Amino acid sequence: xxxxxxxxxxxxxxxxxxxxxxxxxxxxxxxxxxxxxxxxxxxxxxxxxxxxxxxxxxxxxxxxxxxxxxxxxxxxxxxxxxxxxxxxxxxxxxxxxxxxxxxxxxxxxxxxxxxxxxxxxxxxxxxxxxxxxxxxxxxxxxxxxxxxxxxxxxxxxxxxxxxxxxxxxxxxxxxxxxxxxxxxxxxxxxxxxxxxxxxxxxxxxxxxxxxxxxxxxxxxxxxxxxxxxxxxxx
Amino acid sequence: xxxxxxxxxxxxxxxxxxxxxxxxxxxxxxxxxxxxxxxxxxxxxxxxxxxxxxxxxxxxxxxxxxxxxxxxxxxxxxxxxxxxxxxxxxxxxxxxxxxxxxxxxxxxxxxx
Numbered sequence: 001x002x003x004x005x006x007x008x009x010x011x012x013x014x015x016x017x018x019x020x021x022x023x024x025x026x027x028x029x030x031x032x033x034x035x036x037x038x039x040x041x042x043x044x045x046x047x048x049x050x051x052x053x054x055x056x057x058x059x060x061x062x063x064x065x066x067x068x069x070x071x072x073x074x075x076x077x078x079x080x081x082x083x084x085x086x087x088x089x090x091x092x093x094x095x096x097x098x099x100x101x102x103x104x105x106x107x108x109x110x111x112x113x114x115x116x117x118x119x120x121x122x123x124x125x126x127x128x129x130x131x132x133x134x135x136x137x138x139x140x141x142x143x144x145x146x147x148x149x150x151x152x153x154x155x156x157x158x159x160x161x162x163x164x165x166x167x168x169x170x171x172x173x174x175x176x177x178x179x180x181x182x183x184x185x186x187x188x189x190x191x192x193x194x195x196x197x198x199x200x201x202x203x204x205x206x207x208x209x210x211x212x213x214x215x216x217x218x219x220x221x222x223x224x225x226x227x228x229x230x231x232x233x234x
Numbered sequence: 235x236x237x238x239x240x241x242x243x244x245x246x247x248x249x250x251x252x253x254x255x256x257x258x259x260x261x262x263x264x265x266x267x268x269x270x271x272x273x274x275x276x277x278x279x280x281x282x283x284x285x286x287x288x289x290x291x292x293x294x295x296x297x298x299x300x301x302x303x304x305x306x307x308x309x310x311x312x313x314x315x316x317x318x319x320x321x322x323x324x325x326x327x328x329x330x331x332x333x334x335x336x337x338x339x340x341x342x343x344x345x346x
Binding site: 007011012049183199223 | 237239241301302303304305306307311314317318319320321322324325327328329334336343345346
């Protein structure tokens with residue numbers, strides 16, 4: 001069973017997603033199926049605000065028996081931590097994963113890291129990005145920001161292809177998945193091209209996820225609204 | 235309390251007028267509870283206290299609230315905090331409400 005949970009900031013989507021993965025896990029235990037419960041965290045922790053967010057989520061999860069896998073990029077690598085096909089995993093969340101795959105900011109003080117970044121595929125991809133016609137207008141701004149802030153970007157199409165491939169690989173290795181994503185699509189479209197590309201990439205990935213999920217649920221003010229399915233989520 | 239949640243300009247007010255059998259001239263409709271909540275946020279109130287205060291004042295009313303969490307996370311830290319805080323206020327209000335309607339494109343869906 002694959003369940004996609006979508007909601008806005010402060011909608012209560014995390015709490016709901018945890019409830020669903022825990023009910024899958026309980027179901028496995030009742031049926032005497034050997035299963036482990038995993039939390040796949042995709043958020044890169046920046047500063048006090050990030051730490052506070054992680055702390056809040058940890059408190060929500062505490063005592064529920066989750067093993068945590070930190071997977072900020074390359075979601076398919078989470079497979080290495082799993083024990084069996086009947087494991088239960090909660091992935092939180094796609095908006096962070098997609099941002100991490102798309103934008104790389106390296107620490108200006110960490111030169112070794114910076115050099116690695118320049119040698120990596122990501123940097124090559126970023127050169128391809130520069131060559132693409134679609135983003136020609138932003139190239140100047142972007143290359144200068146790259147120099148100033150060690151900021152690199154890979155294109156929307158590449159991110160979508162990479163994340164979808166990673167997800168498909170992961171889903172072929174585990175049966176019980178709840179995946180949390182973010183509704184970032186209902187405000188003005190008055191954004192720069194990079195942000196617009198990010199919004200578009202996440203939208204495409206969300207649509208792919210909804211297609212391959214058994215159930216899709218939107219959480220509104222803590223209340224689940226079923227969009228697809230309705231056996232487990234109601 | 236009846237809570238009506240939806241994006242800005244999603245048609246909440248018209249939905250309430252046409253479907254919830256109330257008189258808009260009376261005091262029984264709170265049109266934009268976000269404005270009241272924002273004052274509480276700016277005064278440094280925690281979301282539980284704010285939600286309880288709002289519920290205390292509005293428990294026999296129809297309360298309209300803007301969904302503000304469905305967009306790009308703002309650059310401004312205080313705006314970011316308010317979005318998250320307001321969402322948690324809405325969760326508590328929804329829990330306490332007898333009925334919750336979600337309005338999209340002027341259409342109200344009873345979700346509780």
